Amino acid sequence: DAGITQSPRHKVTETGTPVTLRCHQTENHRYMYWYRQDPGHGLRLIHYSYGVKDTDKGEVSDGYSVSRSKTEDFLLTLESATSSQTSVYFCAISDRDERYEQYFGPGTRLTVT
């Protein structure tokens, strides 16, 4: 399995508090992604990165920001958590352009009360 870890794996927080989720990879892959998964919606892309300091928005980016200061780490921040951001968050990575295959992390279950 690809070396991807996510931390924390579970978190409960209160509405209005900032939250940062971390994705760490040991594969030196160029591309990293953050998804959220909710019942009835499947996987939805939040933000992605195509290199250090290079990021772009996905389809559900409102209320989220990301940072990538080094290849191995991709941080997802909820500026002010809301109950609608209760979800399971997955990080994914991919490498060479010629084979589009993503490897997913174990996920972080976030509950906003």
Added chain:
Amino acid sequence: LAKTTQPISMDSYEGQEVNITCSHNNIATNDYITWYQQFPSQGPRFIIQGYKTKVTNEVASLFIPADRKSSTLSLPRVSLSDTAVYYCLVGFHSGNTPLVFGKGTRLSVIA
């Protein structure tokens, strides 16, 4: 990005072959077709990818007709452990053009 349509759910008995079809009428010339599998409480896992005709690996086969407007994922002799959600994705073969996951097909394998 090409929009995909696949059945919401399917049921199958153990030992049967399962075929899941995905429609992607507006597929572009450069687009590849990729399938992922997701077990409960886990992240999705890449299964297979193809551009045209047939691709086979140790997990599944992927059939793509000449017009490429649909594709069929074939799982031979399924077992209970194949119970999962299967996603069909269509997109350009480049890492900085992220693919979009739909809702997938929930396959339930029954003993």
